[in-house]
Amino acid sequence: MIAPIIDLLLFFAITTPILGWLCEKIKRPYLCGIYTTIGLAIALWQVLLMKFPIKISQFSIDQLSGFMAITFLMLGIFASIFSMKYLERDTGIPLFYTLLILMIIGMIGAVFASDFFTFFVFWEMMCISSYTLVAFRKEKWEPIEASFKYLIMSSAGSASILFGMSLIYGMCGTLSFTEISRILTEPNIWVYIASIFVFIGLGVKSAIFPLHTWLPDAHSAAPSPISAMLSGVVVETGVYAICRIGFSIFSCIKWLEVIAILSIFTMFIGNLTPLLQTDIKRLLAYSTIAHIGYMLAGISTGTILGLTGALMHIFNHAIMKGLAFLCSGVILYQLETRDMREMLGVGRRMPITTTTLFISLFALSGMPPLNGFISELTIILASIEVNMIWLGICIIINSIISAAYYLRILKAFLQPITLENIKKVKEGPIIMLIPLVSLAILIIVFGIWPDGLMNYAKSAAYELLRGVM
Amino acid sequence: MMIPYPLLQVILVPIIVAFLSIFLGNLGKRLGWIAFATLTYTSLIMIKIGIDLWNGIGPYYEEYYWSTALFNIKFGFLADGLSLPVALIMNMICAACALYSIHYMEHRIEQLYGEERKGMYVVYFSIYLLFAVGLVGVALSTNLAQMYVFTELTLIPSYIMIDLFGYVDRHRIAMMYFIWNHIGAAMFLIGITLAYIGTGSFEVFALRNLIGNNFAIWVCFFILVGWLVKMAVFGFHVWLPWAHGEHPTSIAAIIATIVGLGNYVIVRLLYGELFSVFKIFSIPLLIIAIITMIYGGFLSIAQDDMKRLYACSTISQTAYSILGIATLTVMGVVGGIFYFLSHILGKCVLFSVAGIVLCQTGIRDMRKLGGLARKMPLTATLCILGSMVLSAFPPLSGFQGEWIMFVGVFKEAGSFMGLIVALVAIFATFLTVIYTFWPVIRVFFGPLPSELENVKEAPLTMTLPLFMLMFISFILGIYPESLVALITPVIKAMTP
Amino acid sequence: MIDLAPWLCWIMPTIGSIVHYLLPKRIGRKRYIVTISFTFIAFIMAITMLPLLPIHGYKEIGGIWLSLPDGNYVEFAILIDNLSIILTNLVAFLSLLILIYSYKYMEGEPGEDRYWFFMSLFVGGMLILILANNLIFFFIGWKIVGLCSFALISHYYSDERKYWIGGPEPYPFQKPSRCGLKALFVTTLGDVALLASIIIIYLYSGTFSFMKLYENVNIWMSEIAKTPGLLTITILLFLCGPFSKSAQFPFHEWLPEAMSGPTPVSALIHAATMVKAGVYLVARVLPIFYFGTWILGIKEAYNFFLIVAIIGGFTAFLAATQAMVAIELKKVLAYSTMSVIGYMMLGLGIAGISSETLIEGFTSSIFHLINHGIFKAALFLCAGVLIHASGSIYITDMKLSPKTMKFTWIFMWISSLALIGIPPLSGFWSKEGILSSCYISGQYWIFILSVLTVAVTSFYVIRLMGITFHSPNENNSNKHHEHGEASKIMLIPYGILAILTVIIGIVGPWIKDLLHEFFAKEFYDIHLLEFHTLSIAHESIIPTILSIIMIVIGGFPAYYVYIANKLSSISIIERYGILKAFHKFLWNRWYIDSAFNKIFAYPILASREPVAKYIEAGMDYGLNIGIPKLFEFINNNIRKLQTGILSINMIYIMIFAVFLMFIFIIFGVM
């Protein structure tokens, strides 16, 4: 008995291969997907019913953890629905779903953890399953290369976290977040050193410049639902960890300024690099880096408003980027290319996919009245509120630059059809379109009625800042 | 008769119809009539409100909660003497262009898409309705965030329109258009956020509280520059000839309206609420307006492409309104708004004429055109009428706007230098006559080239709505009181 | 009823302009009779106003039209006083006759519907202009007539070869559409200036109404005069309007080319009415500046009269000399129109240039306006007939014989002699008035110039008639055309006009006295003359004698060469080099047109290429291509960070650690 939700998910993770074996017997591999979806849906239901805060063994579940868990599970559901069709040509589908659930367990555990080591264990769980998922299509060279780089960098980062953790343990004699934050009130040189190690680790995972180099490879090489998960939530787990660890452990040192500076670098790199990118998934992966920059900017304000913005942006970005990757997945599924030069005019043939992609891209570039606008606006406001106008202006400049490459995608999609193979392309299967349309509706809904989300994120931000204030 | 939630209806009805029309794809180009009917309905609602305002039944105000969690943003609509005429005329232009686009888009879609026609009508007309929502929304907003939302709401549809239905090199130009306008909007956003930090509210009326704050000047600066980018003043104007030159002509008027909308926003936000800060920008704004007027004029004269010419003239014409507003006198501002409204009426007609010529002959280059007046007399008449509006010939509305505005300009010009500036400005209007009437001669007069022998007059669905617009302009021209009496009290109340 | 009359007077033709579009097409040309009938109603209405003469003071009928944001308002009202009643009658009368004439003349011409629309609208606009009680309302009429003029000049917009004017062959031709455009540009330039001055005046006076301007002149004009130079600027700007509309130097170049329109258009717009609008405006505001100059003693207001007089005198001479060499029938008449309007301007200028000549100058100027409207309309209508009959626009090619068209010949001679100012035709009385008041005022330079002009006028008019009707090789005339008499519908209008010329000539002094009395009353009513005892200027016989001598001096050579055909004009010119140079100078219109083209038109046209190619393309390249290029460059370089080599990625981790340390040192530890 670890925690009810994690137990539940573990149960599903373990039973999936068995079910999968059965399914393969009856040649209905998609039943696995349905099973997983049901499992995730039950878990989501459980999380939504939770009364915070809850303390179970090594977990303390507060509003913030709940918020993150909802994000993970929600996107996980869409990804698993999407995978049902998407992976029909692949083998080892039960394994895929197991790994998917394990990855979600890892993330949920990491956000539920009340002490550093529990956090680390689940973190590694998430990492290992994501390495495997990236390399899921092992018969191609690209996922293998990406996965290997991802593995090496991420493991080095994890090792750094562990090293930093050991230093903190050496100072405090405990690993519980609350205990550490009680003990570490005065900064000393070791805290700084420890923070450097920890931030290296977290930075690799959350793709802060210049540690982002693995991200475009891994996110573009992974199967599209996994790209959606990686970009949508896995990276954000890193952001969450920065918040959590930063505000509880390193509250005594001035890490916010560091994050502010890094966020600017990160968003500029994330937006300038993909300007001429032709690989659609790689482009989206870069844009994830940029959005990490926005979130970090929100965090770096250190205020309720900024954190609310950052948390909202985590949620919104999960929806938006998830949708974008799923759309690219549909196109990849139908067209079997990721090169934008080979999908000129595909929008004519796949109107629903294109429309949803439009919605997600406009949301990503911060156009109102879609949800990306609300969270970016909050972050900008927060940064201006704490007299970091340059940060707000940087975000706005970046949103303009980013519009350029999002528009390149749209431009490619709206071109007249010239290529032969595109003329034959049809709209994706309905089971793939369900997640797309529902995510698109969520984007619009959370754009027009952001209140519920905002309230939730605000209370989560309170939760986070309680220790500091 | 009381209409329930009149202003909300004006916004919501087109949106709902836009969504519904996705399912009415079978109607094909007849969707245009639905769009027209919808916009006529909203126009009628606004006319009713306008009559109420005329009779002194106070400004209409409606308020809905949007977001209360963090910012307490209210979704408010205010129809007072200033915003209502602006919204109404913009809506009418949208309605007229909806009718106009039926034939035009048939031609254009045929040309571009051939067999997959029906879907494109749905795309066009459902997106089209969002223009009206965006434009009217900006005019009626009481809230800065809401205003920004509506501003961007006009941008996305126009981007898609240009990209889907534009002319040569349309993809690049659509992108260019989007980015330039996005830059403008982003500047506006910075201004908004600064204002929010200063006042703690997004309400337009709360901007007042900024006065005395250090932020105020920056708020003013960013909002102003943002809208100046959108209004294509000299230096920022480079996107406009392209965007205007290459987009489908049926939305040209709307884009001209988007360009001019900045005048309204500047009056509403900066003149109205931040007068004492806005004063600082008066002189630079005057100078840049005059530079833009003259440069835009010469640029227009230099064009040989019909659509591009009218595009360049928008640069110059919008600067007139800026000039009027920059004088900071009641007369100047009233005249500026009046001129803006009459300009968009006239520009709508002129662009549509260019569209008709393009649609019927397939030629845009004025060097290859000529003598069309014999083949298409109604179009030629419209072109002359539109030119009359622009070059301020009575009895159309351009004249009334222009002289009222120039009274303001001369009033502002206290010193001798000021007088010179005002004179330069008024003589710059002379260029208008050159760049509006010369094209008339080049396109419609002179001998008819032999390859144009078979040109036919455009169908009535194209010309009639334009005549309707000219009729509005005529009404405003012979009875300017109808507009001035509505605007003046609001502007007067704004001016300290 | 009498309140309604002036309103109907301008509304009826305005409405009439669209009536024939509403009537069914099948009734054919009878539709235009309806259009004419609307003008006829206007004429009747104008006549009903005649009994009001002499009116005491003035009458304003109308209401508030537009309340301005600054508390003032613009009225939508009619002003009735002696001046406006007289001019209304003149315009309505001439318009009616010319419209009747053109019913026949325009038969079978292209674009007739358009023609009638603009003619009728023009009449409406002209009447608005005359009846308006304030400057804005006036300006609306002013712009409408300008627009109608543009449309009618370019009536033959297709620019067929036969409608070109200018030439003949070695010399350049002008196309109608271009001529219209030129007229529009020149007049608009004047309009803009006029609008500027109206606004300046408004800012100081707070009103647009003529009568309020009269009443408050002592307040606002002295207010303007406080800023040195401002009043002069205002006057200059103000006069640009009348000068451009009335084709006075330096805005005169559009009028000769305006002759590319149909002949009734030239008759109505470019001879009889619209070009008089400028004179009317000057006359309308003259009391204001007179008051300013002579009663308030503002020095700068005097410039008004000085400029008007000098420009008027100069234009009279300039245009008359150009008419000496012109060989296009309508152009000769156009030059003469400019010249005569110059006289009117001169008269008005003289009216204020000395305090004694006010009424004399004013009256004779208005009288001249009336006379000129009548006889010039007659001349133009005759010219139309001649052009139709001969099929040529050049007098040298016409070779008509007086025998075949006797009535036209007679009427044309009567009108021509009136134009020269032969007593006792109408032109004589008004012209003498102007000359004598000029003489009295003591502006001898202008007087000499204007007297010289009399000789020149006499020369070119006789030359015109001589070449047209009395050319020697009459027998080898072109036989393609029958030299028949014009149809009655055309003949009667100019017959009436010519006869009227004679009648006015006979009763000339009486009419002049009548006008004298009217305007004296009017000036009395607006307090101009309270301060002055009306000094009836000492009549002088000198100007009359001089002008008659001058007529003879000018007329005799012309008669000798062109009517008696004793000498060949070509051989004279060939013989004397100086005359040849002179001829060339005049033929090229003193090179003013080409100078203006070089100064204004060509630079604007020349600016097209640099503006489009260098400035705009440069900015376009810089911003629309350059910025993306810049980003492309940045992108290409920044992409190199993503090496794809794992070792370098690990180095980034080290860099990151160092970077963090660095920042911590900067921010935190110290």
Added chain:
Amino acid sequence: MNIYIMFSLVLYAIGIYCLVTKRNMIRLLLGIEILINAANFNFIAFSRNISGFIDLLPLSVVTISIGIAASVTAVAIVILVYAYRHYGTLDVRELRRLRG
């Protein structure tokens, strides 16, 4: 005390050095192991932080982290095998097709 930390830091540095310079994939894995072991060593060293008392937490941490390291290595070796199949080499510098 300090000497342990110094040692573990050196060990960490060696690990990073290994990751940076080595071309062989297996050596990179060894580098990762070295990094983790550095941290583990630190934990063990700190476990007797309070004199006369050995905290059991670090011991359990180290045990689990060794397990995690092992599983990471296992996954890594699987990927490495596939990489060898695709690229025919274990030189990590050859894995540079993904860039830009």
